[in-house]
Amino acid sequence: MLTDAPPRPRPAAARTARQSRRAPRVAGAWPYLLVLPTVAGVVLLLVYPLVRSLVISVQHFRIGELIRGGAPFVGLDNYRELVGSAEFWQVIARTLVWTVVNVVLIMVISTAVALMLARLGRRMRLAVMSGLVLAWAVPVLAATTVFQWLFQSRLGVVNWLLTSVGLDQFEGFAWFADGAATFTILVVLVVWQSVPFAALTLYAGLTTVPDELFESARIDGANARQTFRLVTFPMLRPLFGLITSLEIIWVFKCFAQIWAVSQGGPSGATTTLPVYAFQVAQSLHKYDLGAAISTFTVVLLLVVLVPHLRHLYRNEGAQA
Amino acid sequence: MRRSWVRQLPVNVAAVVVLVATVFPVYWMVVTAFKPTTDINAATPQLLPLHPTLGHFRDAIGVDGFWRYWRNSALVSVSAVVLALVIGLMSAFAVARMRWRGRKGFVLMVFIAQMAPWEALLIPMFIIARDVGMLDKLSMLTLIYFVATLPFTIVTLRGFLAAVPPELEEAAQLDGASRFEAFRRIVFPLLAPGLMSTSLFGFITAWNEFAFANALIIKDQGNRTLPVWLSSFSNVFGTDWGATMAASTLFMLPVLAIFLVLQRRVTGGIVAGAVKG
Numbered sequence: 001m002l003t004d005a006p007p008r009p010r011p012a013a014a015r016t017a018r019q020s021r022r023a024p025r026v027a028g029a030w031p032y033l034l035v036l037p038t039v040a041g042v043v044l045l046l047v048y049p050l051v052r053s054l055v056i057s058v059q060h061f062r063i064g065e066l067i068r069g070g071a072p073f074v075g076l077d078n079y080r081e082l083v084g085s086a087e088f089w090q091v092i093a094r095t096l097v098w099t100v101v102n103v104v105l106i107m108v109i110s111t112a113v114a115l116m117l118a119r120l121g122r123r124m125r126l127a128v129m130s131g132l133v134l135a136w137a138v139p140v141l142a143a144t145t146v147f148q149w150l151f152q153s154r155l156g157v158v159n160w161l162l163t164s165v166g167l168d169q170f171e172g173f174a175w176f177a178d179g180a181a182t183f184t185i186l187v188v189l190v191v192w193q194s195v196p197f198a199a200l201t202l203y204a205g206l207t208t209v210p211d212e213l214f215e216s217a218r219i220d221g222a223n224a225r226q227t228f229r230l231v232t233f234p235m236l237r238p239l240f241g242l243i244t245s246l247e248i249i250w251v252f253k254c255f256a257q258i259w260a261v262s263q264g265g266p267s268g269a270t271t272t273l274p275v276y277a278f279q280v281a282q283s284l285h286k287y288d289l290g291a292a293i294s295t296f297t298v299v300l301l302l303v304v305l306v307p308h309l310r311h312l313y314r315n316e317g318a319q320a
Numbered sequence: 321m322r323r324s325w326v327r328q329l330p331v332n333v334a335a336v337v338v339l340v341a342t343v344f345p346v347y348w349m350v351v352t353a354f355k356p357t358t359d360i361n362a363a364t365p366q367l368l369p370l371h372p373t374l375g376h377f378r379d380a381i382g383v384d385g386f387w388r389y390w391r392n393s394a395l396v397s398v399s400a401v402v403l404a405l406v407i408g409l410m411s412a413f414a415v416a417r418m419r420w421r422g423r424k425g426f427v428l429m430v431f432i433a434q435m436a437p438w439e440a441l442l443i444p445m446f447i448i449a450r451d452v453g454m455l456d457k458l459s460m461l462t463l464i465y466f467v468a469t470l471p472f473t474i475v476t477l478r479g480f481l482a483a484v485p486p487e488l489e490e491a492a493q494l495d496g497a498s499r500f501e502a503f504r505r506i507v508f509p510l511l512a513p514g515l516m517s518t519s520l521f522g523f524i525t526a527w528n529e530f531a532f533a534n535a536l537i538i539k540d541q542g543n544r545t546l547p548v549w550l551s552s553f554s555n556v557f558g559t560d561w562g563a564t565m566a567a568s569t570l571f572m573l574p575v576l577a578i579f580l581v582l583q584r585r586v587t588g589g590i591v592a593g594a595v596k597g
Binding site: 030031032034035037038039041042045046048049050052053056066112113116119120121124125127128131132133134135136137138139140141142143144145146147149150152155157160192195196249253255256259260274277278281282287290291294295297298301305308309313 | 447
């Protein structure tokens with residue numbers, strides 16, 4: 001949870017003095033001219049597409065309308081069709097499972113790694129941190145390619161490893177032909193890619209906790225678990241909340257990994273909401289339904305985003 | 321606190337496990353790229369490249385279009401970053417150094433844009449690009465990457481600008497320099513490291529982008545970018561995993577180089593910046 005810090009009272013006079021020192025008053029149109037290109041870019045390439053998507057979602061917009069134009073408005077028909085289809089609810093459920101499994105794994109592993117980093121000797125810590133940065137630097141598409149190679153049925157090193165520890169059922173096991181197996185690989189891939197950022201950020205946060213707190217907890221006879229629950233976690237809670245909400249957003253809207261590895265298959269086992277929207281629009285040419293699915297994606301993201309944005313904006317208010 | 325060797329053992333074992341888990345996939349990619357095909361196809365995987373060869377790299381580079389896709393990716397990424405840098409700097413200056421009505425609203429817009437659900441815009445973007453005849457055009461990708469990296473650029477540049485005391489500019493202006501002159505001569509040099517790291521992170525974002533490149537470049541395959549090309553490796557290389565891994569390695573190299581340049585900032589500054597928002 002992101003906690004909103006109570007507003008600190010500040011003398012009005014001191015505040016204006018500080019403001020005028022930091023940002024001198026400038027008369028005229030200059031600031032507006034300076035931000036004009038940014039506003040134009042955001043309006044044309046972000047606001048307009050969003051509005052266009054909303055409009056398409058209340059039209060009948062298939063391949064014919066794409067070519068000829070003149071799509072008729074059909075009200076909420078597309079949304080009705082979605083809500084009435086069992087497949088859509090399956091995808092929603094799968095997306096929730098996907099998000100929860102990934103985010104829980106990412107946060108648990110990252111916290112463990114961050115705590116571990118804090119206890120390591122200097123040289124070992126440097127080695128692990130370098131490894132994390134290396135994994136972080138791997139481009140998404142390079143990682144998907146490598147994971148497909150690691151999990152190859154015949155020559156893949158994972159199957160070899162599993163077979164050589166005695167799990168003979170994995171000899172020549174075709175991971176990408178099985179729904180649950182492909183889902184698992186994608187989870188491993190996304191967790192592998194996400195842990196470095198989360199772990200390094202949490203570790204950076206840990207180093208800001210004053211040593212005296214740990215020291216006094218130790219003197220008071222707290223064990224490791226109590227120290228974490230009563231000292232570390234409360235100190236890191238805002239950071240923890242921030243990273244969790246960022247990871248929820250990233251995992252929820254994850255598209256490239258899934259599309260590159262399985263395109264949502266086999267037989268829909270890895271079709272999450274963003275993948276579903278793209279499939280429906282690009283493969284089935286039902287642009288209207290795809291747009292309606294995107295609306296759901298945006299609304300669900302907003303639910304996660306609003307507290308985060310509020311937090312950012314409060315900070316902004318405190319800064320100005 | 322004295323840490324005995326025995327007490328430290330479990331945590332060191334855990335560290336080795338984490339290290340292997342993070343590094344092994346990357347290691348395996350590079351090692352496979354250097355192994356001759358007979359070694360790759362060996363029944364028992366070889367952990368070390370006993371007979372290293374550059375053959376797979378030659379194959380990957382020799383494949384029809386590799387350089388073209390590489391060049392497309394570089395062109396799109398660099399143009400997007402330069403655009404974002406110039407226009408982002410203008411906005412960052414207006415936000416950090418000027419007071420005007422609507423400033424807070426503008427900052428809020430930038431924050432919202434930073435969190436924009438780009439993945440949900442694939443379909444309208446495809447239709448808009450088609451309507452204005454920009455489907456299959458690298459310029460369309462450039463514009464999208466520009467707007468996608470712009471909010472981050474503004475937020476970080478504003479942070480760097482705020483760290484430069486305005487008194488420096490005011491002193492220069494008192495000495496008779498114009499406001500622009502004061503900015504160019506005093507602030508810009510101080511801003512250079514910030515510009516550098518901001519642009520490199522923007523470059524990585526654009527270089528890695530897959531969803532839009534995949535959705536908007538359809539007919540004109542010559543305008544594809546590296547990530548999309550790499551995603552179709554099985555069409556290009558079949559089951560030639562050596563060449564596939566060599567191509568992946570070549571794709572990763574620029575990003576890795578950037579991470580090495582930014583090493584300190586990656587683990588310190590940028591993380592702090594990201595947390596600060």
